[in-house]
Amino acid sequence: MTIITSPQNPKIKYVIGLRDRRERLQSGLVLVEGHDELSLVLASGITPAELFFCPALFRDPAEHNLLDHLAQTRLVEVDERVFQKIAYRENPDGWLATVPLPQKSLDQLTLSPSPFIIIAEGVEKPGNLGAMLRTADAAGVDAVIASDPLTDWGNPNVVRASKGTLFTVQVSEGRHAEIVSWLKARGIQSVVATPDANLPFTQADFTEPIAIVMGTEHEGVSEAWLNAADVAVSIPMFGKVNSLNVSAAAALMMYEVIRQRRS
Structure with a gap:
């Protein structure tokens, strides 16, 4: 597991870049923020590519159990300052992942x-x-x-x-x-x-x-x-x-x- 404490980290800049349509289409990845939303992703049988999480922002300590279901996902722990940088919600809950776009032909x-x-x-x-x-x-x-x-x-x-x-x-x-x-x-x-x-x-x-x-x-x-x-x-x-x-x-x-x- 990686730990990031700098908003200038290249990985953080990459995640922020996925807000741009061109970057999303090129990578085939989308940003999914929120514990409940990620739970639906997993329930649908989709494996996130990478998870960025900040325990300091978790709404409930029990949410930490979600990590047990992400064995195939690269885990990145970030501090609160970094998470606020990558979050697109006003009141983030400490969960954000890059997930393959499920679009079909x-x-x-x-x-x-x-x-x-x-x-x-x-x-x-x-x-x-x-x-x-x-x-x-x-x-x-x-x-x-x-x-x-x-x-x-x-x-x-x-x-x-x-x-x-x-x-x-x-x-x-x-x-x-x-x-x-x-x-x-x-x-x-x-x-x-x-x-x-x-x-x-x-x-x-x-x-x-x-x-x-x-x-x-x-x-x-x-x-x-x-x-x-x-x-x-x-x-x-x-x-x-x-x-x-x-x-x-x-x-x-x-x-x-x-x-x-x-x-």
């Missing part, structure tokens, strides 16, 4: 007999993407696919907002045309959510294999997806605004799928 995704997929088109805010993952985990979604993404799955804010579910839900990405072809080849119906649709989402049939397409925060679903979709649905709005936050809208759609499939 479209063809690597494992699907259930009646697939249930979420497609997030061009979602700009990492926090929204992470929140969608958290709901997707709760809803038992097969996979979340980023269409023409503006942010990457390894963005620290995606990881943080997902509460570790980046490692429990299959994720992928692709261009619009590639995803459409992939869906059609597997007989999966695409459903777009748009305020202009006449069909309320609660009246659509979500019992068949489906991929629900959610658009950007400002522009909604693109013309390309509107033209390619098999069904367009809307979420009725009864107030002054004409749309919901994309993660809130996605949550409504996901739980409507669950309601229909379990009724």
Whole structure:
């Protein structure tokens, strides 16, 4: 085990560099911070490459037991000053690891007999993407696919907002045309959510294999997806605004799928 007490250590600079998208894509590693999040990583069968920990920041002495499950991970103990340098949370709990990005290609995704997929088109805010993952985990979604993404799955804010579910839900990405072809080849119906649709989402049939397409925060679903979709649905709005936050809208759609499939 290594002990680091200097913020200028090259290893510390490398970890900080993983906040940059280019460095993440080149290394294939993402930053995961937090005891609970790392517990989910391990529960998913993924081995962190390297763990940086600071016992002085642990919330509970029992958390130290997590180290017993990291025999294949390089362990680096750091002091509080160094950990504050690498942490991206305001109140860190002393746990941060570099973890292989679990992203799969479209063809690597494992699907259930009646697939249930979420497609997030061009979602700009990492926090929204992470929140969608958290709901997707709760809803038992097969996979979340980023269409023409503006942010990457390894963005620290995606990881943080997902509460570790980046490692429990299959994720992928692709261009619009590639995803459409992939869906059609597997007989999966695409459903777009748009305020202009006449069909309320609660009246659509979500019992068949489906991929629900959610658009950007400002522009909604693109013309390309509107033209390619098999069904367009809307979420009725009864107030002054004409749309919901994309993660809130996605949550409504996901739980409507669950309601229909379990009724």
